[in-house]
Amino acid sequence: MEVYLVLCFICMLPIPAKSITTVDCKPAINESLAAKITINTVILQQPRCCFDNLTNLPCTSNTCEIWLVPAVDTGLSTFDANKASSAILSLSPYPTAFTGSSPANYFLTKVGLQSDFPCVSPSPGGYFRVGADGACSTTNCNGFLPQGSSPSFKYLLVDSVNKTVLAETKWSDSIALYTLKDPGTLGDGFAGRSGAMVVITTLLSVAAAVLLLFLIVVLALCCCGGKSKGSGSVVGSVMGSFRIPRYDTHHLKDPAPYDNPAYEKERKYTTQDTLPKTKATSAVNPVTQDTIKLQKI
């Protein structure tokens, strides 16, 4: 009876599945590339040196495959719950991974053989582009990630013979994809006034206004007649008539200059240029016109 019970216990104990080793590796973005994150693709660093320290594997490095799991939101926990299953590779096909009423939110895609990623890379600049296949429809294709989501990634070591997961890395940090912005949101209104524009506008406007003002004043003063202020002394000699502004009268005892009231300024008297050139009219020196020298004609 006890033997039967013990046997029953042994039967009821679930046969432990070979546990999946978690290696101390975390997928990361390849920072040196400009297109590392777009709205639906991500470029990751290759899984080098992640699975090379494992022993007791049923496959060799030429037959072990490395797969990638991109997962969004609930997909992380859903995958972790299902990862021990032997049909894990086809449990969530890519076309339906993110669609439907309760999507699985993860999919698996093959990266390559373990021998493709030796620890010391022969050539630098290795990368793996998630989403390279675009909008594809096979079960494990490398299709676009959902736009604007924040996926996390995990590399897996898969046995190519019975398609089970042997080892996995840790989940990466969630990487936020871009959401497409509409260029109409770029405000192209008031971009600010540069200092140069303000200076030029104000100074030129003031200069133009001042010029206009002075022009009007000058025209009013000079062309509309009347007494003019500060027009200075008369240019040109006044000759040919005895309209002299002031002159000395030599008959007085204490001579004082006599201001001639008949003299009118600003009248157009004849000038030296307009008089006929005879000895009589050239007798008076225009430079010293205020003093009259009597000369023999």
Added chain:
Amino acid sequence: MASRGGLTWLMIIVILCNAFAAAAGLALFALAIWVAVDGYKLYPISGVSGKDDIFAGAWIAIFTGFAYFCTCIFGIYAARKQRRSLMLAYLIIMFIIFIFECASCITAATNRDYLVGNSNVVKKQMLQYYAEDSTKGREITKTWNKVMQDVECCGTDSPLDWVEYNSTFRQLYGTTYPWPLNCCKRLSSFEVADSQGCIIGQTSTMFTRGCFTHIESVLSRYTWAVSWYGFSVQMFVFFMLLIAMVYFTQLG
């Protein structure tokens, strides 16, 4: 009489200032021709946006520069003749040209602020019109292709402009190319050096800086040529006209 000597000095000053202003006006004429010719071939960026008054200001400056030259030579003649009617005609013509040149300076500076005050206008134009099949689209595409190849740049502020924003280019080619192939380095045979590397953004195979600094510096260069040099000519002409007005009042 001292006043007569003073008048002669004033006449000489007016004549010399006019000679200098004639030379300055001719230089303005030449500089404005350089701007209007647009050696950097960036006119479509302002033309498509509808604010091309940098070039309109240059055209006005061509005419005012030459008009300054001719009128100042006339001014030398008028000052020498010492006749009020000639000086008055000179003053009025100079004032009219002054007003036009003010308009040119102000409008060039204002439009520059609108276009390249920040990168939004240029970026929006690039996203909307690059690869579009319309007249404006073809002009913008040609201009940007030339700029990207000559200046070795991509996008307005950076290549990420193509990635972050929706654009006509993305609608047409976005599944294959994140940015135009003109962003990629080319061999001397004009083939793309590494198109796969360019698509994923390897910095050694593509240009990673933005084109806006170049566009902004060229349009600013045009604007300062028309605006600031025009402003300096205006200031000189302003003081010269004040002296000419004083001379005018001194004439009999």
